[in-house]
Every structure is written in structure tokens, then in C-alpha cells.
Amino acid sequence: MDRAPDVRTGKLPAVFLDGLSAIFAERAHLADAMRRQHGSSESHFAVSLPDAVVFAHSTEEVVALVKLCVEHEVPLIPYGAGTSVEGNTTPVRGGVSLDLSEMNRIVAINADDFDVTVEAGVRREELNAALRDKGLFFPIDPGANATIGGMAATRASGTNAVRYGTMREAVLSLRIVTPDGRDIRTSRRARKSAAGYDLTRLMIGSEGTLGVITEVTLRLHGIPESITSAVCGFETLEGAVNTVVQTIQLGIPIARVEILDDVQMRAINLWSKLDYPEVTTLFFEFHGTESHAREQTEMVGQLAADNGGGAFQWSNLPEERSKLWKARHEAFYAAVGLRKGAIGWPTDVCVPISRLAECISQTKKDLEGASMPAPILGHVGDGNFHVIFVLDPDSKAELAEAEALNKRLVKRALDMDGTCTGEHGIGLGKQDCLVDELGEAVDMMRVIKRAIDPKDLFNPGKIFSLDQDQ
Numbered sequence: 001m002d003r004a005p006d007v008r009t010g011k012l013p014a015v016f017l018d019g020l021s022a023i024f025a026e027r028a029h030l031a032d033a034m035r036r037q038h039g040s041s042e043s044h045f046a047v048s049l050p051d052a053v054v055f056a057h058s059t060e061e062v063v064a065l066v067k068l069c070v071e072h073e074v075p076l077i078p079y080g081a082g083t084s085v086e087g088n089t090t091p092v093r094g095g096v097s098l099d100l101s102e103m104n105r106i107v108a109i110n111a112d113d114f115d116v117t118v119e120a121g122v123r124r125e126e127l128n129a130a131l132r133d134k135g136l137f138f139p140i141d142p143g144a145n146a147t148i149g150g151m152a153a154t155r156a157s158g159t160n161a162v163r164y165g166t167m168r169e170a171v172l173s174l175r176i177v178t179p180d181g182r183d184i185r186t187s188r189r190a191r192k193s194a195a196g197y198d199l200t201r202l203m204i205g206s207e208g209t210l211g212v213i214t215e216v217t218l219r220l221h222g223i224p225e226s227i228t229s230a231v232c233g234f235e236t237l238e239g240a241v242n243t244v245v246q247t248i249q250l251g252i253p254i255a256r257v258e259i260l261d262d263v264q265m266r267a268i269n270l271w272s273k274l275d276y277p278e279v280t281t282l283f284f285e286f287h288g289t290e291s292h293a294r295e296q297t298e299m300v301g302q303l304a305a306d307n308g309g310g311a312f313q314w315s316n317l318p319e320e321r322s323k324l325w326k327a328r329h330e331a332f333y334a335a336v337g338l339r340k341g342a343i344g345w346p347t348d349v350c351v352p353i354s355r356l357a358e359c360i361s362q363t364k365k366d367l368e369g370a371s372m373p374a375p376i377l378g379h380v381g382d383g384n385f386h387v388i389f390v391l392d393p394d395s396k397a398e399l400a401e402a403e404a405l406n407k408r409l410v411k412r413a414l415d416m417d418g419t420c421t422g423e424h425g426i427g428l429g430k431q432d433c434l435v436d437e438l439g440e441a442v443d444m445m446r447v448i449k450r451a452i453d454p455k456d457l458f459n460p461g462k463i464f465s466l467d468q469d470q
Contacts, residue, residue: 011094012051012074019068020052020096027055027102038079038089038097042332044345044391044399045087045428050077050097057102059175059183059214066212067181069096069457077459078208080121080150083142085346086427088154088207092461098212100149106130107215115172115189117217120149136220139164142423143329149213155205157423159328162248162381163255163287164221166423167204174203175215179453189217202448207425208459210452224287227255228297229321230314232284232304233277237261237364239308240280241357244380246303248353252296256285257381258328261364264335264375264388271334272327277310282380283328284314285321331377335388338373343393347406347429349413350384350422359416360385363409370405372398384422410436426463434464 012020020028029035030052039049051074056062069076075095082089091097103119106127110116111134118127125145128137140151142158150156152174157166164170173187186199203211234240244257259282260268266278282304286296293316301312315321327334336344351359360376367374367387378385387409389402410420410433420426420433435442442464449456449466456466 013072016068016072016074017052019072020054020065023061023064023068024054024056027057029053035097038082038099039091041082041084041087041090042344043085043087043429044343044389044393045090048090048092049094050091051094053097053099055099055102056214059177062098062177062212062214063181063183065096065098066177066179070179070181070455073455073457075457075460076212078149078153078212080147080153081123081144083144083146084150084154084425084427086421086424086429088425088427088462089459090428092428095457095460100212100214101147103149103214109134109136110189111136113189114220114222115217116220117173117215118148119215120147120152120213122148124148124151131220132223135223137223138170138218139221140167140170143332148216148218152204152213152216153206153208154425155423157379157382157384159256159258159285159325159379161379161384161423162257163253168201170219171200171204171216172219173217174200174213176203176211176213178211179455179458183214191219205425207427207462209449209462210458212458224255224293226288226290226293226316227321228286228293228314228316229324230284230286230297230301230312231276231281231324232301232309232312233265233279233281234304234310235279235308237280237361238357240282241360241380243282243300243304243307243309245353245356246307247300248381250299250303252299253288254284254296254300254381255287256283257379258283259360259376259378259380259385260328260331261376263338263373264331264377267334267338267373267375268327268331271330271337274327279310282309283324285325328377331375332388335373335375335390338375339390339392341393342390345389345391345402345406346386346424347389347409348378348384348386348422348424349409349418349420350382351413351416351418353383355416355418356380356383356385359412359418362412363387366405366408371401374402374405379422382422383418428462431464
């Protein structure tokens with residue numbers, strides 16, 4: 001696999017560089033090390049370096065940068081924590097990588113209204129630490145300690161989505177800088193509105209192609225009185241998935257339910273020094289009053305037993321819960337650790353839960369003949385699961401094999417009226433899949449992109465090509 005960097009030097013005119021220096025001073029960087037950091041990712045995509053990296057401290061600086069980039073027709077790529085996995089922030093046409101991680105102020109906590117406004121660079125773990133004393137928390141948990149702005153831009157989801165939804169449901173309002181340099185708010189803090197086009201939802205998931213998110217107003221939730229976690233291994237993959245489907249169909253308000261197949265459990269045991277049975281396993285979490293959480297645990301435990309589940313190990317001790325979810329959050333690194341010198345290619349799909357058992361089972365059979373490890377894990381409570389291809393970075397044959405397996409996975413999901421991505425986004429990796437999924441609807445996206453960003457300067461080359469023949 002060719003992972004040589006696309007080195008871009010000397011492309012920015014001196015007058016543009018003078019403008020960068022005037023706005024950002026020592027926070028504008030041209031050194032290779034900083035550019036490489038912002039041109040690479042944890043995924044399998046080739047490195048592609050920006051021509052410059054800048055660190056913004058205010059919306060006003062972003063406005064000034066956008067106007068400078070438009071004047072000189074220089075691409076602009078918003079960057080948060082760099083944890084996206086579909087090449088979403090890779091600067092494929094060079095330009096300026098706009099790092100928003102130092103815009104990390106919590107602007108206002110409105111505890112009585114159960115909402116908070118934060119700058120785009122605030123990370124989710126820092127936000128929850130600040131909210132804890134108020135008895136509130138922000139539930140969206142994609143695993144990585146991502147920035148809130150990045151999570152909004154990629155419509156992030158995660159382990160709590162089955163109960164609390166995704167970023168689409170969590171965001172009340174955005175402050176954005178448009179491609180013509182305007183500073184706008186997409187809505188007010190009201191819990192609902194019928195006022196015009198829903199610009200907030202348009203920007204959520206747009207991956208920085210329509211605007212730079214600088215502030216986000218979020219819905220919050222009260223910290224549950226009781227939180228209980230549980231682990232259960234299963235004789236069959238079908239038994240585990242059926243337990244989840246039946247839990248949802250019975251209306252049990254489970255907070256989290258994650259599936260990890262036998263390959264992923266072996267990886268977790270090795271990485272996290274645990275000793276779980278290496279079989280398909282479900283991780284659960286239940287929120288509510290003490291009695292309600294216990295009732296949920298008992299009901300799901302019985303469903304698991306009826307579907308071939310083994311010992312249903314549950315605990316309400318914080319240290320046990322932390323150990324469990326730490327292992328889940330490190331699943332990607334655990335998977336990559338199965339092979340020395342390997343890289344990971346994580347992919348995901350989402351299907352209606354009535355087709356979930358069939359989709360995962362067929363995928364598992366497809367992967368059994370693969371030449372590389374490919375664990376399955378995911379947020380099965382909402383029909384979303386992942387495959388991590390663990391690749392030799394120097395093997396073009398393995399890359400081609402993974403591409404074929406991924407193509408079959410996506411087709412399988414689409415044939416079941418699912419989607420090519422539940423939470424990773426399109427980025428570079430799934431542009432053809434998006435066309436397969438939505439057809440002519442992608443043309444409407446192109447119309448919107450051309451209208452808002454006619455010079456195609458905001459994160460160009462992502463989600464779809466503006467040239468319909470490409």
C-alpha cells in the first residue's frame with residue numbers, strides 16, 4: 001500500500017502567508033512535522049499534507065481566515081481532534097488546516113434549561129467533567145475523546161445512541177462561519193422551532209464542506225440515580241443479536257448495548273489484560289432509579305439466557321463499569337494490536353434492527369475466509385456495527401481484499417434498506433457508496449454545495465465529487 005505523503009511546498013503566495021501571520025502570528029505553522037500531523041489519520045488513507053496549519057482562538061479569527069482564503073482561492077479544512085476514520089479531514093488539495101482545538105471555552109451552562117453552549121474545540125470528556133457538579137451530562141460517546149465541533153460536523157453517534165440518540169438529536173444550535181465569511185447562528189436555544197429551513201441539521205454531518213462550526217449549543221440530561229453494567233457471552237452470534245432485538249422490541253430503555261465477536265474479544269483480552277470468554281459477547285449499561293435499573297438488568301438477563309447466553313455478570317460499582325467501557329473504547333487499538341506493524345481500516349454500516357442478525361451473520365461468514373483479522377463490534381441497539389480490517393500496510397493484495405469485503409458489506413446493508421455508514425461519515429472512503437445509497441439525491445447535495453461554496457474551498461474532495469462524471 002502506497003502511504004507516501006503528498007508533499008506540498010511553496011504553493012502559498014507570499015501575500016497570503018503575510019495575511020496568515022497578521023491573523024495568527026506564532027499560531028501559523030509551515031513546518032513539516034505540524035503539517036504531517038494534520039495530514040495523516042489513524043485510518044488506512046495515504047498522508048496528504050496541508051500547505052499550512054493555523055490554530056484559531058476566536059470566531060473572528062476564523063472569519064478573517066475565510067475571507068483571506070476566498071480572496072486567494074486557497075482550500076480550508078476544519079480540524080478538531082483528528083479522530084475521524086474516513087479521511088474526513090485529509091487535505092487532499094493542500095491548503096490550510098484550521099485547527100479549532102484551542103477554541104475550548106465552555107461559553108454558558110444553562111442548568112435550568114438542560115443545555116450548554118461550547119466552543120468547537122471543547123472535548124466531550126472535558127465537557128462532562130465540567131457538568132458533573134451540576135448533576136448533568138452529555139451522553140453522546142463515540143469512543144474517542146473527540147471535539148464537540150468535530151462530532152457535530154460528522155454527525156457522531158456512539159455507545160449511548162440507543163437511548164439518547166446521535167448528534168442530530170443533541171444539537172440545538174450552531175454558530176458557523178460560511179464560505180463567504182459570514183458569522184451566523186443557525187437557530188436559538190428553544191427546544192423546538194418551525195422557523196424556516198433547518199440549517200442546523202443541514203450543517204450536522206456536512207463534514208466541514210458547507211461551513212466552519214465555531215460554537216455548539218447542546219441538549220443535556222440529568223445524571224441517572226443508578227448506573228448498572230453487565231457482560232454476557234453467547235453460544236452463537238445469532239443468540240446475542242436476537243437478545244438485543246428482543247430488548248428493543250419489548251421497549252426496555254437500555255442505555256448502551258455493544259456487541260463484540262470472538263475475534264474482538266480475543267483482541268481485548270490481550271490488549272486490556274482481561275480474561276473474558278472469547279465468544280460473541282454483549283456489553284450492557286442500564287440507567288434509572290436503583291429499582292428500575294435492577295428491573296431492566298433482570299429482564300435482559302432472562303432474555304439472554306433464553307437465547308443461549310452464559311453467565312450474566314452485572315455490577316453497579318463504578319470501577320467495574322469503568323474497566324468494562326475502557327476496554328470497549330480501546331477496541332480499535334486492541335484490534336490493530338493483533339498484528340505487529342499493522343494498520344486498521346474501520347468501516348461501518350447500519351440496518352433496520354429486524355435485519356440485524358441476518359446482516360451480521362452473513363458478514364461474519366464472509367470474513368471467515370479473509371486473509372487478515374477482521375473483528376466485528378458495534379452499537380447493535382440501533383442496528384449499527386463495525387468491521388475493523390487489520391492490514392499489512394505494505395500489502396496491496398490485502399488492501400484489495402479488504403476493499404472487496406467492504407463493498408460486499410455495504411451492498412448487503414443497502415439491500416436490507418440500510419445505510420453505508422451509521423456514524424463514520426462519507427469523507428474520502430464511501431463516496432461511491434453514497435451514490436449507490438441515495439442516487440439522484442446526491443445531485444441535490446451538489447446543488448447545495450455549489451450554492452453555498454461556489455469556489456469549492458471548504459474541505460474540497462469530501463462526501464462527493466462536484467463533477468458528476470467522476
